[in-house]
Amino acid sequence: xxxxxxxxxxxxxxxxxxxxxxxxxxxxxxxxxxxxxxxxxxxxxxxxxxxxxxxxxxxxxxxxxxxxxxxxxxxxxxxxxxxxxxxxxxxxxxxxxxxxxxxxxxxxxxxxxxxxxxxxxxxxxxxxxxxxxxxxxxxxxxxxxxxxxxxxxxxxxxxxxxxxxxxxxxxxxxxxxxxxxxxxxxxxxxxxxxxxxxxxxxxxxxxxxxxxxxxxxxxxxxxxxxxxxxxxxxxxxxxxxxxxxxxxxxxxxxxxxxxxxxxxxxxxxxxxxxxxxxxxxxxxxxxxxxxxxxxxxxxxxxxxxxxxxxxxxxxxxxxxxxxxxxxxxxxxxxxxxxxxxxxxxxxxxxxxxxxxxxxxxxxxxxxxxxxxxxxxxxxxxxxxxxxxxxxxxxxxxxxxxxxxxxxxxxxxxxxxxxxxxxxxxxxxxxxxxxxxxxxxxxxxxxxxxxxxxxxxxxxxxxxxxxxxxxxxxxxxxxxxxx
Numbered sequence: 001x002x003x004x005x006x007x008x009x010x011x012x013x014x015x016x017x018x019x020x021x022x023x024x025x026x027x028x029x030x031x032x033x034x035x036x037x038x039x040x041x042x043x044x045x046x047x048x049x050x051x052x053x054x055x056x057x058x059x060x061x062x063x064x065x066x067x068x069x070x071x072x073x074x075x076x077x078x079x080x081x082x083x084x085x086x087x088x089x090x091x092x093x094x095x096x097x098x099x100x101x102x103x104x105x106x107x108x109x110x111x112x113x114x115x116x117x118x119x120x121x122x123x124x125x126x127x128x129x130x131x132x133x134x135x136x137x138x139x140x141x142x143x144x145x146x147x148x149x150x151x152x153x154x155x156x157x158x159x160x161x162x163x164x165x166x167x168x169x170x171x172x173x174x175x176x177x178x179x180x181x182x183x184x185x186x187x188x189x190x191x192x193x194x195x196x197x198x199x200x201x202x203x204x205x206x207x208x209x210x211x212x213x214x215x216x217x218x219x220x221x222x223x224x225x226x227x228x229x230x231x232x233x234x235x236x237x238x239x240x241x242x243x244x245x246x247x248x249x250x251x252x253x254x255x256x257x258x259x260x261x262x263x264x265x266x267x268x269x270x271x272x273x274x275x276x277x278x279x280x281x282x283x284x285x286x287x288x289x290x291x292x293x294x295x296x297x298x299x300x301x302x303x304x305x306x307x308x309x310x311x312x313x314x315x316x317x318x319x320x321x322x323x324x325x326x327x328x329x330x331x332x333x334x335x336x337x338x339x340x341x342x343x344x345x346x347x348x349x350x351x352x353x354x355x356x357x358x359x360x361x362x363x364x365x366x367x368x369x370x371x372x373x374x375x376x377x378x379x380x381x382x383x384x385x386x387x388x389x390x391x392x393x394x395x396x397x398x399x400x401x402x403x404x405x406x407x408x409x410x411x412x413x414x415x416x417x418x419x420x421x422x423x424x425x426x427x428x429x430x431x432x433x434x435x436x437x438x439x440x441x442x443x444x445x446x447x448x449x450x451x452x453x454x455x456x457x458x459x460x461x462x463x464x465x466x467x468x469x470x471x472x473x474x475x476x477x478x479x480x481x482x
Contacts, residue, residue: 071147073276074269080277080314084110086270087145093256094263095138100325101244105142107307107322108242112147112170112224113278114310117285119200122303125241126228133246135228137258139172142226144260144267145274146170157189161204164193165219172226194237197221198303235339239299242329285309293323295331304330340376342426344393347375349423352416359404361413362387387412397422 087106091097097105108124115121126135143149150169164171173190189204196202203218232238249255288309292301304326311322351368352360360368369377370384377385391401399422404413 071268071271071275073279074272075276077280078273078277080110080281080310081316081318083270083273083277084311084314084318087274090145090267090270091138091141094141094258095134096247096249096253096255097244099321100328103318103321103325104242104244104307104329105138107310107325108224108226109142109145110274110278110310110314111306113274114282114285114306115147115168115224117282117288118306118309120302120306121198121222121224122307123194123198123224123237123241124226124244125233125238126226126244126246127232128230128246128248130248131230133248135246136174138244138246139174139226139228140258140260141263142170143172144264145270146172146224146226147275147278154186157186158206160186160189160193161206161219161221164197164221164223168220168223170224170226172228174228191234191237193221194225194227194234197223197225198240240303242303244329281313284313288312293327293331295327297331300326300330341393341396343375344369344377344390345397345419345422346427347372347377348414348419349427352419358417359406359413359415361404361406361411362390362401363411365414366390397426 084103084106087109088099088102091105092102105124108122111118111121126138128135139151143151148167148169149172150163150167151172151174153174155163163169192204196204200222202221204221205216205218207214208217209215227233227237227241233241285306290305290308290312292305292308296304304322308319308322308326311318347369348365351365352358366377366385366387369375369390371378380389387401394400399414399418401412401414402418403410404415406413
């Protein structure tokens, strides 16, 4: 006699299981039933010992890990703006961050507690040009603050999707560059989780064994995610991420040494207040529809909408600070796009603007593109760009060369008007780089006053316009105070 049972402990190996068989030997897991484990029942002491291996060991008294303990919300009301300020001060004790980067991480931390209010979650991409720039340290700090943290570098594909589906953690993925270069099965599973996990209802499908047979099962992938590593993420993932670029600390940049036990003790009351504020404001956050800076493209606006909703509800100066962070971290020149066609459009716009002209022959445009030191046009598969290939790259955008009138004749070429529509559709609003201070000499981090009002005005003024001649403005008037 055989039947499928669930929620039991194997009489043979002592391990818990989900699917197994009942036979004359008693309740056995699938491995033991099919002869892959010895079927001799263990003694009581052995059974208890084996069962204990499947449970996490309890933490030492007074040192409960935030990864295995739910924060207990405080009873009294919590000031949202003051709470965000405290999170900023906490992370800047240990990490060199610009004010905008710290503000983004603070808003994201609150978001992990209030994720039930939103249908989209942003990803945070912590990146650097070289190792030893503080990426892992940043995730270790966030592990003490965010809701249900899961800090990991490399697990099996099965564990990755099952844990996200079961626990809905805040995934803190370290060494992402190595993860994407590991085995194909894990890399593809990770890519699938990240491609679908930004939106509620996203799933990853796996083949699972059930009752001796195989079947397909969908596992939920929606949860907050922080991804740390050197280099770029896959384009589809990077497009949904808020980039936090770190640099190695200079000798004169002072921060506090990270001692986990002390930092955990300091973070514990913060976690309690984060949980309380999120619980008290879930309903308001569900109904929030924050105004978005026009400088953000659609993907960036999706990522920032939950964070701006939190900032608006927190009040004080956080609505301004959050929108400034959104523009500086996720708009304009700070918004990377690896598409060769989009890169070509951007470089052509720069050439037309720098020369202040309305038309340019194909040969002259190709010569200018090939002379750009940081662009790929001088060496495309071993050959420089030529007029024929330029025309082929521009054809998908509906742009074709034509006869243009110049002082010395009518050669084939392009006018700025030919590119106007493509520039407006495919290129972000260009925000000038602002000399935001990236370091602090105080352990608690500098105040928000580092961001000069004049800088804010520059950002607002530029974001209110497009660089396209005769193009319409793309930014609502109410967003002037970024």
